[in-house]
Amino acid sequence: MSAYYKEKKRTPTPDARTEPILEILRRLDTSGTGLLQRQRLVKLIHGLVPEMSPQSIEMLMDSSLHADQVNVRYQEFITWLFEGVTALRRPNENLEGSISVATWNVAAVNNNPFEYWLAHDDPSYVNLMIAVETCLASPSEAWDVPVCEIFTEEMFQELKDLMLEHGIHGVKEVEESMWRGPDLRLRDRRVVSEFIKDKSLGSKRLISMPDRITNTVQVVTRAPSEYKPPPACRPSVINNYLGDLSTLEAWWESWKRFMFLESLAVRTQQGVSIRRPCHMLEPIPRSKYPAISEKEERLAIPLQILCQAIFDAILVHLMHYCSPDGTWQVVKSQICDHLYRCKAQRTMEILETKYHTVDVIFLQEVASNFYDFFQRSSLATSFHCVLPSGMDGKRDQNSLLLLSKRFFNxxxxxxxxxxxxxxxxxxxxxxxxxxxxxxSSRDQRSYLLASFHGDTAGALTLPLLRALFSCAAKRFPRHVLILGLDANSYEPPKAEQLPFTNLIEARQT
Incomplete structure (x- = not known):
């Protein structure tokens, strides 16, 4: 495989994608000059990506401003390769067998305006983020209160009644052993030190799993229509919700209505299904998330709803504590306007304007309504869109392929x-x-193309690679294998995370 990029007329900046690779190269740069011998770097890159021939790597070096015939400024060159994806162009026609590719984790479900520090000119944003960070890093006794002082006993009883009314099993057992009892004692936990910062709740996915499904629901019209309705958002600080969050009481009324009363039209494998968010939640399998106990696994649905309600209540309370005048909602709306609203349309615009000349586009974490927007775009006439057979409208983390009709038959x-x-x-x-x-391409070359989105810790990445390489060798030996991979590897890794070095070693073997 070879890919070719236009030079970008500025000095590229390393980021989280390139830093693990650069760290390896810095160790080899014993002189500290920022230079590596050209031929040595060619061999290193070819070892990491055998599909890239030494000749194509040298062509890339020749087309950049960061290499001469002897040495390469490796930091600038590697970073340029990654950034160059935004400037991909068609390979020269005389480069026989070349193919241009791009891979992009669209992250359709990532809509939290406060997940990262942003470059935002409004001083209210900076003041808000500093206040939030201070509250979480060093919570005072005045702020780090028991959960029941924010998500009150009255609110719990209302939630309990709603879950029972909607046929959710295990509610009373959750009350006895998880809300009040010794198993989790959620009622009496401190909101920051014992709830927000409890890593076990994260390992058990008791908050992230229901949030993933109900945070932003991609809805469709009940009858076929050209109209594409906006997503339905759970009333929360951490999404594009447009409603009133000016008081905890206003949030709670909206939250209950969304989770238990709103009937949403969502796309499923069978067509369009009408479902309430409380019935969209899924079990948390202990086989995949071993931190969860057998009892918690059995009670996962009502337990997820309870944990999500507590979490959202704490965040609303936190924002009002840090921004008593309510400016935080103005800041939130500004960020959502710039980054998250009309996200599906903007994703398609980027593909149409930046990637329309690419031969293969590998996409991950795509929303279930992507194909609706694709059909109405200019790409529909020039690309095949390959969807997974089990398109998932709840998780909205679908992998798919866009194949150029000009290149492929x-x-x-x-x-x-x-x-x-x-x-x-x-x-x-x-x-x-x-x-x-x-x-097969139009020049009769055979390709095996795959797009994969791994789990958060990368536990499935290596088994997938082994299965893919085995299939390629046994079933498709004459095919060129190209994989667009969201690997979820880490450097340095934490417990149970896939180390980046293990990923590289797996590819080399």
């Missing part, structure tokens, strides 16, 4: 099931995380 064979069958015993993929096809 129509002989597209979905081979996802073949790869899934090759997975090791006891390892199971979520159906929408992988899509793979065997396809």
């Amino acid at each position: 129509d002989s597209i064979e979905d081979v996802t099931a073949i790869i899934e069958e090759s997975m090791e015993d006891g390892v199971r993929l979520v159906s929408s995380d992988l899509v793979a096809v065997a396809v």
